[in-house]
Amino acid sequence: MPEFQRFSYDVLVIGAGGAGLRAAIEAAATGAKVGVVCKSLLGKAHTVMAEGGIAAALANVDDRDNWRVHFSDTMRGGQYLNNWRMAELHAREAPDCVRELEAWGALFDRTKDGRILQRNFGGHRYPRLAHVGDRTGLEMIRTLQDHGIHAGMEVHMECTVLRLLLDGGQIAGACGYDREKGRFYLWQAKAVVLATGGIGRAYKITSNSWEYTGDGLALAYHAGAELQDMEFVQFHPTGMVWPISVRGILVTEGVRGEGGVLRNSEGRRFMFDDIPDLYKEQTADTEEEGWRYTQGDKNARRPPELLTRDHVARCINREVKAGRGSPHGGVYLDISWIKKHLPKSEEHIKRKLPSMYHQFKQLADLDITQEQMEVGPTTHYVMGGIRVDGDTQMSTVPGLFAAGEVAAGLHGANRLGGNSLSDLLVFGRRAGRYAAEFAKTRAAATVDEQQLQATAAAALAPFDRGPAGENPYQIQYDLQDTMQDLVGIVRTEQEMQQALAAIEKFRARAERIGVVGNREYNNGWHTSVDVTNLIIVSEAVTRAALMRKESRGAQFREDFPNKDAEWGKYNIVVKSGADGAMQVEKIALSPMPDELKAVIEEMK
Amino acid sequence: MATQATFRIWRGDPAGGAFQDYSTPVEEGMVVLDAVHRIQAQQANDLAVRWNCKAGKCGSCSAEINGTPKLMCMTRLSNINLEMPVILEPMRTFPLIRDLVTDVSWNFRAKKTIRPFRPRLPDSPDGTWRMQQADVERVQEFRKCIECFLCQDVCHVLREHHKQDEFIGPRLLVHAAALEMHPLDAEDRVSDLRRKHNIGYCNITTCCRQVCPESITITENAIIPLKERVVDQFFDPLKQLFHIL
Numbered sequence: 001m002p003e004f005q006r007f008s009y010d011v012l013v014i015g016a017g018g019a020g021l022r023a024a025i026e027a028a029a030t031g032a033k034v035g036v037v038c039k040s041l042l043g044k045a046h047t048v049m050a051e052g053g054i055a056a057a058l059a060n061v062d063d064r065d066n067w068r069v070h071f072s073d074t075m076r077g078g079q080y081l082n083n084w085r086m087a088e089l090h091a092r093e094a095p096d097c098v099r100e101l102e103a104w105g106a107l108f109d110r111t112k113d114g115r116i117l118q119r120n121f122g123g124h125r126y127p128r129l130a131h132v133g134d135r136t137g138l139e140m141i142r143t144l145q146d147h148g149i150h151a152g153m154e155v156h157m158e159c160t161v162l163r164l165l166l167d168g169g170q171i172a173g174a175c176g177y178d179r180e181k182g183r184f185y186l187w188q189a190k191a192v193v194l195a196t197g198g199i200g201r202a203y204k205i206t207s208n209s210w211e212y213t214g215d216g217l218a219l220a221y222h223a224g225a226e227l228q229d230m231e232f233v234q235f236h237p238t239g240m241v242w243p244i245s246v247r248g249i250l251v252t253e254g255v256r257g258e259g260g261v262l263r264n265s266e267g268r269r270f271m272f273d274d275i276p277d278l279y280k281e282q283t284a285d286t287e288e289e290g291w292r293y294t295q296g297d298k299n300a301r302r303p304p305e306l307l308t309r310d311h312v313a314r315c316i317n318r319e320v321k322a323g324r325g326s327p328h329g330g331v332y333l334d335i336s337w338i339k340k341h342l343p344k345s346e347e348h349i350k351r352k353l354p355s356m357y358h359q360f361k362q363l364a365d366l367d368i369t370q371e372q373m374e375v376g377p378t379t380h381y382v383m384g385g386i387r388v389d390g391d392t393q394m395s396t397v398p399g400l401f402a403a404g405e406v407a408a409g410l411h412g413a414n415r416l417g418g419n420s421l422s423d424l425l426v427f428g429r430r431a432g433r434y435a436a437e438f439a440k441t442r443a444a445a446t447v448d449e450q451q452l453q454a455t456a457a458a459a460l461a462p463f464d465r466g467p468a469g470e471n472p473y474q475i476q477y478d479l480q481d482t483m484q485d486l487v488g489i490v491r492t493e494q495e496m497q498q499a500l501a502a503i504e505k506f507r508a509r510a511e512r513i514g515v516v517g518n519r520e521y522n523n524g525w526h527t528s529v530d531v532t533n534l535i536i537v538s539e540a541v542t543r544a545a546l547m548r549k550e551s552r553g554a555q556f557r558e559d560f561p562n563k564d565a566e567w568g569k570y571n572i573v574v575k576s577g578a579d580g581a582m583q584v585e586k587i588a589l590s591p592m593p594d595e596l597k598a599v600i601e602e603m604k
Numbered sequence: 605m606a607t608q609a610t611f612r613i614w615r616g617d618p619a620g621g622a623f624q625d626y627s628t629p630v631e632e633g634m635v636v637l638d639a640v641h642r643i644q645a646q647q648a649n650d651l652a653v654r655w656n657c658k659a660g661k662c663g664s665c666s667a668e669i670n671g672t673p674k675l676m677c678m679t680r681l682s683n684i685n686l687e688m689p690v691i692l693e694p695m696r697t698f699p700l701i702r703d704l705v706t707d708v709s710w711n712f713r714a715k716k717t718i719r720p721f722r723p724r725l726p727d728s729p730d731g732t733w734r735m736q737q738a739d740v741e742r743v744q745e746f747r748k749c750i751e752c753f754l755c756q757d758v759c760h761v762l763r764e765h766h767k768q769d770e771f772i773g774p775r776l777l778v779h780a781a782a783l784e785m786h787p788l789d790a791e792d793r794v795s796d797l798r799r800k801h802n803i804g805y806c807n808i809t810t811c812c813r814q815v816c817p818e819s820i821t822i823t824e825n826a827i828i829p830l831k832e833r834v835v836d837q838f839f840d841p842l843k844q845l846f847h848i849l
């Protein structure tokens with residue numbers, strides 16, 4: 001029988017990205033005993049990759065900005081399926097959270113009068129993103145990490161959680177293993193915060209790191225929690241398309257925010273050809289007006305390149321399908337053209353977009369200050385996630401909280417750029433606070449030893465099958481191909497039914513996975529665990545997407561190409577049924593209070 | 605470009621190991637990490653390698669490629685001679701876990717020994733500060749660090765002289781510089797730098813600066829100014845004089 005190393009906490013935080021670290025800092029500040037578990041080394045979580053910035057209505061650059069504008073921008077971006085309470089709290093609390101980062105040592109770019117500079121981003125009415133060049137995520141995670149290590153939390157790096165433990169319906173902790181030696185661990189806890197991030201690795205072309213295998217969603221699902229809005233997967237319009245091996249790596253929206261434009265093979269700025277009604281009023285009529293907007297002219301309206309991501313991604317898709325794409329199946333993104341307007345454009349671009357310059361120079365041998373880039377859509381973010389209470393971030397399982405990308409609600413049908421980093425801070429802080437409060441009211445739950453042993457046995461089973469079993473990497477590749485081809489940007493009933501059938505086969509194959517070698521830092525074994533999570537989230541995405549018979553936000557159904565007002569009244573919720581099968585249902589949105597309705601009306 | 609290449613990869617654990625050759629197809633645009641992934645998926649499922657972002661942003665995939673410390677995800681095969689086997693080894697300064705993965709936890713422990721950021725009182729009544737872009741830029745250079753620990757790997761004080769208990773190494777000197785030169789910071793680390801972190805062990809060989817994937821001017825911009833602060837505080841003849849009087 002495998003041994004377990006045992007630890008006991010008031011609050012266990014699973015995940016050490018922005019959301020997890022912020023939650024842990026908050027919980028520790030209340031005096032709670034806090035443990036943090038993460039799959040990779042501290043400071044390497046996905047948050048480190050974020051580029052463009054943190055959205056917060058600080059109003060440093062445009063004093064017309066305030067929480068009400070931010071709130072209504074977020075709701076409009078999410079096509080009104082958002083949890084309005086979360087959208088409200090987010091808009092109200094984000095500025096304070098950004099200032100808090102500064103007080104912990106973050107160094108944002110500055111305005112002329114020495115305050116935090118803010119930049120334009122798609123769907124935000126005013127310049128709103130606090131940033132550090134194009135490495136904002138690094139600044140954020142390092143600040144939280146360096147503050148957190150002195151805040152009194154115990155960190156278990158490179159450990160993977162396999163299962164959440166329950167005691168009579170209440171959370172009791174989690175168990176898992178360390179990657180280094182393959183030893184098993186029990187982390188007992190009175191409250192658990194899930195902050196495990198997203199699911200991008202379910203797709204072949206993605207901007208996401210290997211960690212994004214939807215673990216938190218699968219863990220919560222098995223523990224009986226509800227998932228919501230899983231059909232809404234964001235495809236970022238601009239990922240690299242060439243060379244093949246770097247396909248999917250993100251090209252920040254900041255490029256367009258700084259004046260970059262999209263062109264097809266005929267040299268046409270095709271984004272001017274299709275501007276949705278909801279945004280007509282706010283979009284520039286001419287290229288010249290668009291340029292002025294990016295340079296901070298308050299009387300100009302934004303260029304169509306800065307429309308919401310779902311729309312831009314679909315327009316790019318359409319150009320490519322119509323044969324007007326670039327040689328490697330994308331379109332052109334050009335920032336070098338600004339030399340027409342700016343004398344020292346080269347230095348300007350290198351200073352504003354240093355990582356992008358670096359990334360293209362090193363990986364594609366291309367100088368973005370001189371040449372245009374080739375870009376195409378890449379799987380980027382999941383709006384869906386664990387269904388939580390807007391104020392406390394508690395899921396439907398008592399004592400289980402969720403924050404960050406793994407939680408649903410704030411973004412509705414489509415997330416605005418920059419709204420994730422602020423989400424991590426606002427709701428990480430809330431989850432940490434309420435988890436600590438919850439823990440205070442509870443005695444330690446008991447752990448079911450049998451459940452522990454069963455989890456360990458299941459995790460070790462692939463070793464028994466050895467080289468004769470299925471190759472875990474191959475199953476992951478095949479699943480990624482399926483999701484990319486059949487449940488991607490453009491969806492149909494028939495293709496998604498095919499995907500479901502394929503997913504069933506992957507599940508059967510996953511049960512026969514074999515791994516070679518021993519338990520020490522064995523990536524094959526780790527992948528065998530990841531794959532089973534990916535299968536669950538892929539099924540959830542597909543089933544929810546099938547049920548929503550309309551096109552809205554990130555979901556585009558070729559067989560139902562229009563928005564349907566009736567569907568605008570529901571979220572789709574996925575949970576595990578009593579028989580173990582996945583259940584999908586629609587749940588009516590909760591009615592919005594009149595004050596918030598008035599805010600939206602006023603901002604129209 | 606060649607269509608097939610051989611990778612001579614270190615396989616083993618603390619008990620021992622050996623190089624093993626793997627031949628795999630290669631294509632235009634591939635980086636070393638792509639080749640390693642391909643080998644892992646097709647020929648050596650249990651090959652241990654640490655990586656996260658595959659975009660040069662997280663600093664996880666550090667290794668020694670043909671003897672030079674580099675990020676595997678940012679090293680293009682087109683810049684390597686593929687006529688010869690490509691030699692891949694783990695960072696040699698850190699204890700081996702397995703294959704290409706090393707135990708870098710010392711860096712995290714050593715960081716904790718550096719006094720944390722402590723800001724001066726806010727400049728304005730709303731609790732915020734004012735800083736000029738020019739003043740933050742100097743520190744922003746240091747804050748680009750992705751903690752890949754490649755600089756720690758080449759520093760002879762750590763690699764050959766094993767002074768991990770006394771010396772924090774270039775990465776953490778950069779960290780200390782970021783704190784010391786932070787426009788808002790009010791803490792004093794100069795005495796620690798001399799006595800506890802032993803900045804004096806560094807003899808400015810610049811090896812660290814040469815391998816930094818973020819092109820941080822580690823020696824000239826971080827270490828030398830810190831050394832100057834130490835000199836100013838401890839060896840300034842005037843201050844010494846006052847000390848004696």
Ligand SMILES: Cc1cc2nc3c(=O)[nH]c(=O)nc-3n(C[C@H](O)[C@H](O)[C@H](O)COP(=O)(O)OP(=O)(O)OC[C@H]3O[C@@H](n4cnc5c(N)ncnc54)[C@H](O)[C@@H]3O)c2cc1C
Nearest residue numbers: 015016017019039046047052053161197404405418420421
């Ligand atoms: C390239 C890129 C650029 C982006 N740019 C921006 C931007 O400019 N602005 C913006 O707002 N958003 C941006 N985003 C989105 C944003 O970065 C992410 O949504 C956000 O960082 C997610 O943070 P998180 O704290 O929820 O999770 P993460 O930072 O991903 O952290 C997840 C943590 O959970 C751990 N974990 C996962 N599974 C397990 C398990 N089974 N056991 C133990 N631990 C586990 C991981 O190890 C990790 O520590 C970008 C995303 C990408 C990919």
Ligand code: SF4
Nearest residue numbers: 759806808809810812
């Ligand atoms: S310059 Fe100093 S810190 Fe850098 S490698 Fe040489 S001795 Fe080490």
Ligand code: SF4
Nearest residue numbers: 749750752753755816
């Ligand atoms: S200073 Fe450079 S080489 Fe050293 S850890 Fe940071 S990024 Fe890596």
Ligand code: FES
Nearest residue numbers: 656658662663677
């Ligand atoms: S994998 Fe992140 S730097 Fe190489």
